Amino acid sequence: MTAQIVLQVLLSGLLMGLIYALVASGLALIFGLMDVVNFAHGDFLMVAMYALFVLVAMSGADPLLLAPVVTLVLFAFGAAIYLGIVRFAMRVQTNRGMVQVFTTFGLGLLLQGLAQTIFTPDYRSVDGGIVAGKSVALGGIILPMPHVVGALISLAAFGLIWLLINRTDLGKALEATREDADAVALVGIDRNRVFAIGWGLGSALVGLSASILATFFYIFPGVGNSFVLIAFVTVALGGFGSVYGALAAGVLIGLIEAMTALLVAPSLKMLGVFAVYLAVVTFRPRGLFGSM
Amino acid sequence: MLEVRHLAAGYHGLVALADVSFGVAAGEILVVAGANGAGKSTVLKTVAGVVPARSGTITFDGARIDHLAAHRITRLGMAFVPEERRLFPRMTVRDNLRLGSYLHRRRADREAPLATVLRLFPRLEERMDQLAATLSGGEQQMLAIGRALMTRPRLLMLDEPSQGIMPRLVAEIFRAIEEVRRAGITILLVEQRLTESLAIADKAIILRTGRIVVAGTAAEVRANPEVRSAYLGM
Ligand SMILES: Nc1ncnc2c1ncn2[C@@H]1O[C@H](COP(=O)(O)OP(=O)(O)OP(=O)(O)O)[C@@H](O)[C@H]1O
Ligand SMILES: [Mg+2]
Numbered sequence: 001m002t003a004q005i006v007l008q009v010l011l012s013g014l015l016m017g018l019i020y021a022l023v024a025s026g027l028a029l030i031f032g033l034m035d036v037v038n039f040a041h042g043d044f045l046m047v048a049m050y051a052l053f054v055l056v057a058m059s060g061a062d063p064l065l066l067a068p069v070v071t072l073v074l075f076a077f078g079a080a081i082y083l084g085i086v087r088f089a090m091r092v093q094t095n096r097g098m099v100q101v102f103t104t105f106g107l108g109l110l111l112q113g114l115a116q117t118i119f120t121p122d123y124r125s126v127d128g129g130i131v132a133g134k135s136v137a138l139g140g141i142i143l144p145m146p147h148v149v150g151a152l153i154s155l156a157a158f159g160l161i162w163l164l165i166n167r168t169d170l171g172k173a174l175e176a177t178r179e180d181a182d183a184v185a186l187v188g189i190d191r192n193r194v195f196a197i198g199w200g201l202g203s204a205l206v207g208l209s210a211s212i213l214a215t216f217f218y219i220f221p222g223v224g225n226s227f228v229l230i231a232f233v234t235v236a237l238g239g240f241g242s243v244y245g246a247l248a249a250g251v252l253i254g255l256i257e258a259m260t261a262l263l264v265a266p267s268l269k270m271l272g273v274f275a276v277y278l279a280v281v282t283f284r285p286r287g288l289f290g291s292m
Numbered sequence: 293m294l295e296v297r298h299l300a301a302g303y304h305g306l307v308a309l310a311d312v313s314f315g316v317a318a319g320e321i322l323v324v325a326g327a328n329g330a331g332k333s334t335v336l337k338t339v340a341g342v343v344p345a346r347s348g349t350i351t352f353d354g355a356r357i358d359h360l361a362a363h364r365i366t367r368l369g370m371a372f373v374p375e376e377r378r379l380f381p382r383m384t385v386r387d388n389l390r391l392g393s394y395l396h397r398r399r400a401d402r403e404a405p406l407a408t409v410l411r412l413f414p415r416l417e418e419r420m421d422q423l424a425a426t427l428s429g430g431e432q433q434m435l436a437i438g439r440a441l442m443t444r445p446r447l448l449m450l451d452e453p454s455q456g457i458m459p460r461l462v463a464e465i466f467r468a469i470e471e472v473r474r475a476g477i478t479i480l481l482v483e484q485r486l487t488e489s490l491a492i493a494d495k496a497i498i499l500r501t502g503r504i505v506v507a508g509t510a511a512e513v514r515a516n517p518e519v520r521s522a523y524l525g526m
Contacts, residue, residue: 169394176380176391183378185341185362186371187443188395 008141009262010255015147017254022154023209023227024234024246025161026078026202032241033178033198036086036100040108041231042224044203047111048074048210049219050119053126062129064149067211071204078203079196081107086199087192108224115221124219131215150212157208158247164201165243174198178241230270233277239287248289252276293318293478294339294370294447299348299358301338308334309502312348316447316495321469321479323489323510325523326499332482333375335499336449339480340372341365352447367395371445375452375482377436381425385416388424388435392442401444408475409438412468430461437468441477448472449480454488466492486523490514498523 027041038044051073055066089103090096134145165171177184177194184191217223234253238245253273260272280288294316301309308331316322324332337343339350341362350358357365366372380388389409393402410417413434419427424435433453440448450469454462462485470492473479483489490496496513498506506516513519 169390172383172387172391173394175383175387179380179382180378183380184391185366186374186378187391187439188363188366189391190361190363 004140005262009258011138011141011143012147013255013258014251015143015151015254016257017251018151018154018247019147019209019212019250020227020230020234020253021247021250022150022157022205022212024231024238024250025158025243026205026209027231028235028238028241028243028246029161029205030198030202031235032243033174033202034090034181034195035241036090037104038202039101039105040081040111041206042226042228043108043111044074044078044206044224045210045213045227046115046219046221046224047077048207049214049217049223050115050124051207052211052214053119053124053219056126063126063211063215064129064131067153067208070211071207074207074210075200075204078206079200081203082196082199083192087195112221112224119221121221125217126214126219128215144216146212146216150215153208153212157205158244161205161243170197230273233273237277237280237287239289242287242289245287245289249287252288293353294480295349295351296335296339297349297351299335299338299350300346301334301343302346303343307502309338312499312502312504314497314504314507316478316480318446318478319473319476320494321473321481321492323486323493323496324480324482324499325484325486325489325496329501330499331502332499333451334502336372336451336480336482337374339365340370340374340449342372342374366443366445369444369446370449371440371443371447372449373433373436373440373451373453375455377432379424379432379436379439382423384421384423385427385435386420388439389416389442392439393444395443402442405442405444409441412441412471413438413464430457430465433457433461433465434468437465437472441472445477447478447480449482451482452484453481454483454485462488486519 023045027038030036030038048070052063052066052070055069056063085103085107089099092099128146131145131149136143136145136148165175173184173189173194177191181191184194230253234246234249237252238249256272256276257269261269264271297313299309299312312335314322324335326332334343338345341360345358349356352368352370357368380391389406393405396402415431416434416438419431424432427435437450437453453465466488469479469481481489490510490513493510495509497504498519506513506519
């Protein structure tokens with residue numbers, strides 16, 4: 001095994017890891033803000049991929065150019081889901097946690113069912129546009145262009161989240177609501193509005209990641225399941241609710257996955273990820289970067 | 293400015309307030325006193341929209357505010373500092389204050405109250421970048437009052453600002469309350485330290501098990517024989 005192969009594998013893992021991080025970021029953001037785990041996260045991803053599919057079919061535009069549109073559509077979708085459904089699940093007095101689990105899980109099943117009905121179970125794909133089939137060569141290392149662009153978009157998105165949280169009033173309102181959702185009314189903030197915006201932002205990040213994934217992955221009603229497990233592991237590993245923890249954990253998972261594929265077998269690449277995950281939850285249950 | 297009429301409120305089955313009526317005119321300080329569990333905090337929480345009124349009316353500048361959500365009441369110009377203070381503990385003093393002016397978009401509406409708060413409580417200025425959780429009890433109370441003032445309220449509601457605070461800081465807080473009133477802000481003050489509060493108050497009410505038992509001007513309440521024996525220890 002040459003150094004070049006190792007480097008190739010590590011760089012591919014890093015790129016995929018950055019994309020995983022972006023896929024998980026919305027889940028972490030919503031959980032961090034309000035302690036609600038969105039079990040429909042993967043199905044939001046599926047909705048976003050179909051939204052992109054429809055937009056590409058209608059406009060013929062490049063999928064990456066449509067990414068901002070999908071991001072906005074998912075913002076509205078997420079905010080509407082909060083205001084129309086999740087808000088009421090949070091109002092129950094008994095067994096609130098379970099009610100939230102079943103509400104979001106049921107919502108996911110509903111979305112999958114709707115996708116089956118509207119789009120049939122067929123595999124679809126969008127024309128990958130300008131990045132499709134291209135690759136970047138660095139020395140002897142070859143990296144697929146969709147992954148390179150996806151990883152860069154992911155980094156840019158995390159940069160924007162950082163700016164939003166640290167440099168804007170809205171970011172401070174999100175942070176304050178995360179600290180004490182009942183106390184924000186004392187400064188005139190409507191917690192429901194902040195929660196709706198949080199769901200909007202979390203879902204917008206899902207929309208952005210879907211636009212990246214669709215350039216190199218098939219679209220079908222169960223597509224969310226292919227990614228949601230990694231997203232949950234990423235969020236747990238990163239420390240529940242920490243967006244930057246999700247970034248670090250996503251990268252770690254990408255690297256472990258790639259190294260396992262190289263050292264053990266490509267078909268077992270997830271094995272290494274789950275082994276590390278089990279070790280972390282056993283010995284450090286708050287995750288690698290969780291503060292609690 | 294604030295009119296409370298026949299107010300009743302409670303928690304689950306429990307009745308905490310029954311038929312409470314009082315009014316506060318602009319620029320006044322009204323003290324709400326009474327023993328533990330008498331319903332003092334419930335009065336403020338109901339006016340602030342944190343606890344729903346069961347019956348009766350609350351009007352602010354002539355408009356009904358019972359049934360409004362807490363954040364709407366803040367937006368009308370009423371700021372509430374609860375007994376538990378409810379700061380954002382893992383945020384800095386600066387960010388806690390900044391959140392207080394969340395509703396104000398104009399720079400002047402943010403800078404003017406900040407200057408006032410830092411003049412009232414100079415020790416907050418030294419601790420601007422410290423996390424709220426790391427402040428002493430007295431400093432946390434100052435920050436809670438400061439955050440409330442950042443909303444530019446016309447009515448300020450304080451629930452036992454002297455609770456659990458060392459005497460020197462208590463004096464500082466009472467001085468600040470007087471100064472806030474001098475700036476034209478009306479104050480509804482819940483306090484157990486009756487002597488000190490009556491010294492700065494215009495009017496007072498005393499609650500017992502959710503009902504008003506004594507009401508009047510500060511001088512009248514101070515002179516009331518029952519108050520003297522039961523609450524002032526004279
Ligand atoms: N969250 C709550 N749930 C149930 N009962 C409550 C709650 N808060 C207060 N009570 C009850 O309502 C009554 C009035 O309480 P309140 O807090 O208004 O009294 P207080 O005069 O502020 O007392 P203290 O001097 O101890 O602060 C008490 O009997 C109290 O036990
Ligand atoms: Mg009280």
